[in-house]
Amino acid sequence: MSTIDRGRRQLIGFGAAAVAGIAIAPGVRLFEIAAAKAPGDPVSGKVRWGMLVDVNRCASDCSECVRACNRENRLSGATRETDSQWIRKIDIKDASSGRTCSLPMMCQHCAKPPCVDVCPTGASFKRADGIVLVDRHICIGCRYCMLACPYKARSFVHEALRDQSPEVPRGKGTVESCTLCVHRVDRGRQPACVEACAASGHEAIVFGNLNDPQSEIARRIASYPTTQVRADLRLDPGVRYQNL
């Protein structure tokens, strides 16, 4: 490829990026990045992180979100009954009408999380910004939270781990689940599954601040009917589903 050609390509690339930036900037991204906390700042209760999954956009044969989660958090990706799965794709079929759909299921980051209620040591906790986490230092591995979670969102580490990510500490004998990629969110980035879903072209997952009426997630929840899984339990999950 000649030098001129490369220059032309770069120019086209920059142009496309600029157009995309102009298109996206007024929407969520700039605001959400601004809502991320500065390093060292305490987590703020003014923010409530959440996700909206558009089930119509989620393809049954796509599991990019699962793969991205496994990559980001260094999960093995194996699906034996003892393997950790922080996010999974569930295919559902209406028993009477036969309608089918597919959706990602993970920790729903409830406002009133049963896992936090039942944890004897307080290892399960909810951050001020709504992210539900497990403190791996005080989890004794009793697994009561796994029994209490209505979404089967938690996994127990059944064997020794290798090749962990320094940003995502895990440990044999403790319970773990989706952290909403808290290490990325705190830096103003999106969770890995959201990025991967967008990269795959489906753009089924929107991540953002539920408390900010201007955010895309809040605007969409305000405009369209959305569903909370097991809404009957009144846990106020941070993950919502559209077109379910």
Next chain:
Amino acid sequence: MKIAYREINSASPRYWAAAGALALLALLGLAAAYVMEEHGHVITGMTNQIVWGVPHVFAVFLIVAASGALNVASIASVFGKAMFKPLAPLSGLLALALLAGGLSVLVLDLGRPERLIVQMTHYNLKSIFAWNVFLYIGFVAVVAVYLWTMMERRMNAYSRRAGTVAFVWRLVLTTGTGSIFGFLVAREPYDSALLAPLFIALSFSYGLAIYLLVLLVTYRATARPLGSVVLARLARLQAIFIAAALYFVVVFHLTNLYLAQRQDVERFFLWDGVYSALFWLGQVLLGSVVPLAVLFHPRLGKSPKAIAVAAGLVVLGGIAQMYVTIIGGQAYPLDLFPGMVATSTFYDGVVHGYVPSLPEIALGVGGVAIAGVIVVVATTLLRFVPERLDDSLIAGLDERVGPPARATT
């Protein structure tokens, strides 16, 4: 008439064989726990779907039976039945031993058992599990004091009050144990306030069954006289407790059967699930109906051997009940999308399989053995068991007498 308590004589090969077997089983349990912690729970049958397995079946059974074992003492102290007074110290000892056995299993099965100190220093006061930790510790303290008031003559005057506190405490304790499951609102097989009184009724039955077994074995092995009057009273009580537990089981399932949303889960437990046979044959037939028939039988109901068989069946039925409740309750899939059929790589929508592994079983049995070792050691070193419980001694006990006096030897 004075009741003479005497240590168990350890000078017999049979004693050492029994004590040795219990110690060996306890050690095997500890070894199993070590192997489980070393390799992780991957070597057990437990999974991310069945998170509590056979260790919990044994642990919860022992903890429930522990509070029930105290009933014999409560009947003596709280309800003032003199006939039960000679039986009271052993009742308190069994309660402590069974709790220790159950808690050992529970702790050794933790993912991080070495973090027990964390549990002792970090409490989430909204957790029913954390409340249970307080209830267990308090139970040990209350029963220890109660035993002291029974066994130390100067303290005898306080035994009724201590017994009352212990009785109330044990009711609260078993309410807590039942509520560990009752509070699981998202799981259809649990999520019921009825589990607390059900567990209390079960504890009465399991605790007395274990008490009867220990009493019969001890008196036979040590050739101490055990009259038919005491045995008949205990046997009748056992029958009442079995019936009471069965009543709560019937009400629990009947309520669920009435609710459309619970009919699938009831079909799973009562009809076509893998746990239906264990429920009907184990918990109901062998664990309740057969012992009831034996205990109410005019001839068998008086035979020590038949009573021992009935008590043994109650214990086996209890293990079956805990297996159905704990494992079966988890095996039934969570219903995230009512009315929909769900499938996933994480085993959504399917009945979860479970095959207990050897280390799990060894750990559970080890808990029983730990309780056994405690009873053997304590009854050998201290005077827990009356020298005789023959009918003439029982007849001499005035219903109005105070706490039992110890023989001076």
